[in-house]
Amino acid sequence: MATEMMLSGCAASAQAAKMAQVEVICSYPIRPYSAIMMELSKMVANGELDAEFVHGEGEHAQLSVVLGAAAAGARALTGSSGVGVTYAFETYSPIAGGRIPLQMMIADRALDPPGDFGSEHTDAMSCRDQGWLMGWAETPQEAFDNCLINYRVGEDHRVLLPQFVCQDGYFVSHITGKVMLPDQNQVDEFLPPYNLPHPLDPKHPVSHGPQIRPDQGTIMDMQRAQAMLDAPAVIKEVIDDYNRIFGRNYSPFVEEYMTEDAEIAFFIMGAHTMTARHAVKHLRDQGVKIGLVKLRFVRPWPTQDVADALSKFKAVGVVETSTSYGGAMRGGNLLHEVRASLYDLPQRPLTTSFMAGLGGEMVPLKEFYYMADILSKAVKDGKTKKTVYWVGFEAED
């Protein structure tokens, strides 16, 4: 029987890892993701989870330890936040290119300087080119679900990719929400045991990672690109199965809220989606034709699904909780990918981006109303005044 508990995102993530029966965990303390490791270490210590809990000497080491473990044939888990995520950067491409499907839980955090504990998506977003699956959770429930979903997708032999399973630091990682915990048999039905095609085993010797010739470089890259082309179909299959077994209602890539006859919409991911939903509902009550599209996977970026979802609007505000200094839009990075998704459409909505929630700030309702106002004005004017708004820090538009 499923049991309902009030859990923080970190606690829910630990529960998911336990039910996924992870076998090797590598920890290193950094806030806010550490809470996941503290929960897991208790589970290992009191015998609830039969796993090796390895104290890594740093985040780069964490990824290296779980790489070895996963290559040897064990389901492996690690995680980090902020500068820990970027410290491990060297390891991300070798792991993805080696097709080792381990999981890294990221409770995101602003990067230094100067050591802000608050949530920003920039840490994980900086790694999005490395070839991992990546997506954000809006709630502790989704954090729990995404762990299991990502293991199943990543370990599927048609995909074989590692996964960044992300949640907003503090807003999801440390605030409790309702989580339905399934039965272990449901999880066992959903998630088969870890099965890497060529593990390190003296009974079946292989060489992992010899040099390739220069003329093979492009081919290797193409094969890695192919995995990202193959992943969406598997994600759809897996989400269907997840919904069936656990009674959820996820759409694989984008989720629409009150978009039926909307003229303007927010495009958003992560914790602040929850506030945005409330803002949309209130604005609707006042007669504003507004909706919301939530993104569940940053990699593979669901180009077609984004285009299909957003094309019906007249103006879209991309809510960015990350930075891309010097980028084409001089703001965050979601807008770049949204515009790329919309480029070929015969009719494109106006798009602009709203930098919100940076440094771990809340995004209160009134800021969403402000954003909606700008979008409505843009529709009236037939154009956007700017492509990036630093919400809460600008003079009235």
Added chain:
Amino acid sequence: MFNIPKEKEVPLGCVTPAPVTEQPMMITGNWREYRPVLEPEKCDLCMNCVVFCPDACFQLDEAGEMVVLNEKYCKGCNICINECATDALTKAYELDFDDGVVRLEKPF
């Protein structure tokens, strides 16, 4: 979908089969300038050449009675000649041999 011909594919995750007795994708016999030459009557089977060859190119023959050089891989470093306990090994210019390998082939 990419159209990569089968023979050009890089193995998944860059995982390649392990060799068993030799690695024929890296034949190194065409590197050498000098080939070690054995005078079997002088050899007392001290096994220095077998043990000290970085490329495992000297091995005892099937009968275990004499050491034999693996000419396919010998790089001609001459450690074996230097370490031979009985001067049973000397070096000879590779190109003097009828079957001497020419170092002008492409290396791989």
Added chain:
Amino acid sequence: MTVAVKTQNLPPIKLIRNVPKEEYYVPGHRTCAGCGPALQYKLVAKAAGPNTIFLGPTGCMYVANASYLCTPYTVPWMHTQITNGGAVASGIEAAYKVLLRKGKRTGELPNIIVMAGDGGTVDIGLQAMSAMMYRAHDALFICYDNEAYTNTGIQTSPTTPYGANTTFTPPGPAIPEGKTLFPKDPTQLVIGGHPAVKYVATASVAYPVDLINKVRKALNVQGPTFLHIHAPCPKGWKFDEAKTVEIARLAIETGMWNMFEWENGEYRYQFKPKKYKPVREYMKLQGRFAHLSEAHIAKQQAFVDAKLKTHGIRVEAPVPTPQAH
């Protein structure tokens, strides 16, 4: 939670004739002719046998052995970054512990051996090596020491000797000796500071029987062990490639390389010459020292003399460094 899973007892050998015949590091690798590291790799692989997993941090024993899309290892092997040999090995060991415990694998815990160069051991790889020693993983960390970052074209590393010419320490009028710093001592970094480590030893390609026995002893020990193996590099040190083993022998005879085992807190020195040859005899055979003056050679001799004085007892003072010029 951990279970004692290693029951193997790899036996020591007595003579060169007893060196095992089976090869686990087979012909067909792109190492230089006369490569010292390749020679020690072959011997280590023989000593360890088939129930082994090697880790290859980036370096000569990765790149030269793994070009292209092929390797000479008949046992499982994985490339690691130069930074993390110790960490990846730790993960493999942890995985095997849990897989054996759960019955998903059967048999002995495999020998897990990190084959790291000097850079991958005491420079960029130091953190991961130390952590593996600290966390008591049942694995062997081997430093094959060819005293430079050789794969990238011979650059100085923390084990490069004083006075060596490398492409980052070229001699010139402003810096006549080339390398001005004295080297780190990898074994001293491990000994004494890592409570889980029970066995540390040095070895050399000059003494293959001793090398094989030390590898086997280290692998029989349950817990982390460390071997520091001298592996001369003809290209980096600039000597005739036929002399690799001879140079290794001379290093020991001059005191530039010391052979010992450290076990249960005690040092046992081996192959100590009755009378040490002057270091000049070792250095004059190598092009990397050709630029040195008498004063520099004297400094090298003084360094070695100080090191030799402490034979048999723990080094208490840091390794001596002469005054800056």
